[in-house]
Amino acid sequence: MFFMTIQVYRIKPEIFILFRYGTLIARYIKKRKGCVSAVRKRMWFMGICVFLLLPLLFMWGCGGGKKEVAGPGGDPIGDPIIIGSALPVAFSYGWVGERGIRLAVEEINAAGGVNVGGVMRPFKVEVIDTRDLEAGVPVSEALLAVEKLILEKKAHFLVGGPARTEALLPTLDLVNKHEIIHISSTGSFSPRSNQMVKDDYEKYKFHFKTTCWTFTMLGDFYGVLDSLKEEHGFNKIAVMVQDVAHARQAGEIVSKRMAEKGWDVMDPIIYPTGTLDYSDGLLRARKFGAQVLFVWMDMPESVIMMRQYRDMQIPAIPIGFINAAEHPDFWNATEGKGEYTLNHLVNSGNAPAVVTPLTMPFVEAYKARWGVEPEGYGASSSYQAIYTLKDAIERAGTIETYAVLAALEATDMEGVYGRVRFDPETHLVMHSLDPAEGAVPQIIQWLDGKRETVFPPSIATKQLQLPPWMN
């Protein structure tokens, strides 16, 4: 009824909701007229006011949940090329990825569109919320979203998610079934999807990835930890991870590897999602004498940990993959108590950095469009995925799947996070610490309210700093 009405009469949903509230309440009051006391009348009046004003407050305060996307500035001709994006838009990997995708599409359309064999065609984005990062939402929901994009929205290409590995892996079978190119640009750090491409190329060749694996990120962490050992003599580490598969695995690998490297490693502490108190683990780390806290968490409650860390003045430096610490609002969320936190942003360009001549223009454009700097993982890789796809389509001269597939495999271009090439066996974008060779990672440290790049050295803006209470 709701959707039918707003579609048939083209009414804005919020206007419809307010109108509906009003009429329902008015009808109810009329029905009860005569038997309602003066006190109750006043109570009803207050209730009506609250129910009518609350939605207005939220809409005004938040600017609404959906942002209207500006139309193309150029005059592309030809039918649009539809990009289907299955993303968990309530989570940062989802909405940040969507912003990267939309920004690239708007820029491309404003510049005239995609040159497909001499015909300029615009991109059009169709996003469906997969909710695949929400607890209790079955994987089948994400797969339905992917299938809907392919069958109902008639997507020519899939870019974005699903973000959860458990949802991404079966997506590869759907992609194979419908023979549609899929570029994973946010979420899943698992090497499994690319391993599937390697193991059964014929079946899974349509899948590409513009992000990276856990192993790649761990390699970067080892680089930072080695330098801490060399420069400051650190050799004790406490590992604290969230109770989710990727974090537990990362914790296990780091514990094992650091023990092999001669570090004293405290027994890993695994926190359930939603934990509100980390004092026990932090006190244990202090008793253990840990100089490094290795944290791997993607829950927003990790902000609490960073506040407690500062309040307790734990003499150790926090380093890891902390979803909350990626975002520019982390500083305010921790009231500055997250200072000195080192965080992996996965790909460079997810925070200001000079990696290639394209990086800072992307950062500025993102800020101009969304009012905030790139917010973390998913931004640069999703933006880059669209430009990589455009490049492949233009070289192929068609949007026919197999031609674009071959063109994507032959990709060699400069991107926002370094040189973009795909591994011919796994279809994972090639990584390097040198922007001239591959996609460059970025580890930032929160210093004085800013995300300063400290790793890799080729793009570093500041030297790593220790908290003053460690000296």
Next chain:
Amino acid sequence: MEIIIYGIVNSLTLILMSIGFALAYGVSRIPNFAHGALFILTGYLTWLLRFRMDMPYGLAILLSLIIVAIIGVALYQIILIRVRGMPISEIIASFGVGLAILEFLRWSGLKGTAHMLPPFMSGSMLIFDVPLDYQRIIVVLGGVSVLLFLWFFTTYTKPGLSLKAIAQNERAGLVLGIDSDIAATLAVAIGAVFAGIAAIILLPLGNIVVEMGYEVLVFAIAVSVCGGLGSWKGAVIASFLIGFAQTITVSLVAPHYHFVTALFIIIMVLIFKPSGLFGRQKELEERV
């Protein structure tokens, strides 16, 4: 000492989360499954009024609590009153309202880590050489204050005594001229305000996220079931039982079992006392 200090903090946190739910059920026998949503709604409203409308923090808190109280009244008068006496319908209706509130908040922009309430006091102090931040001390003080207020309200004030009378024997209360609908409305509204107070005290420890609404509801139910549905004294004892069990588990076993401990305690209590610690639902069966 760490276990004692953080056990007290954890227990008072659980009391704050659950006391509103326990009170509303105790008087009206309506399980308000929108409790967690009202918790988050108060936090978000306060954030909107404070940071979007630049209101003084105190005024923002006061207004949010008033709005949530009105929503509590409306929730009972518009929805719950129609299904009163049908437990399954009450649960479905109130849970539906809670779900709608939480999803509406998510739709209207409550996502990410950007939404947080400022703590009343920053910094920390050492208590017997155990560091404890000031906001957690406020949690303890807030929890104790809520309990004292509840005791005073239900012992010395007329509305509180009316609520107590209805909770003890609804028909006798009606004979004495107490309107059970008004009492239930008042109970749901006070329960909503207690959810709001809990949000104001607890949310500055972290940030306002929709998922926490579900978590608060689960803990409120866990504590209420364990203490005996309808008994707020039971809820207090159960909070201490679960709170200390969780803290001991986290310290001596692993934080991983934090949530499991709460469920384990409930199962154990229900095996030996099916009505909960102070509940009376299955009193006769227990005696037999």
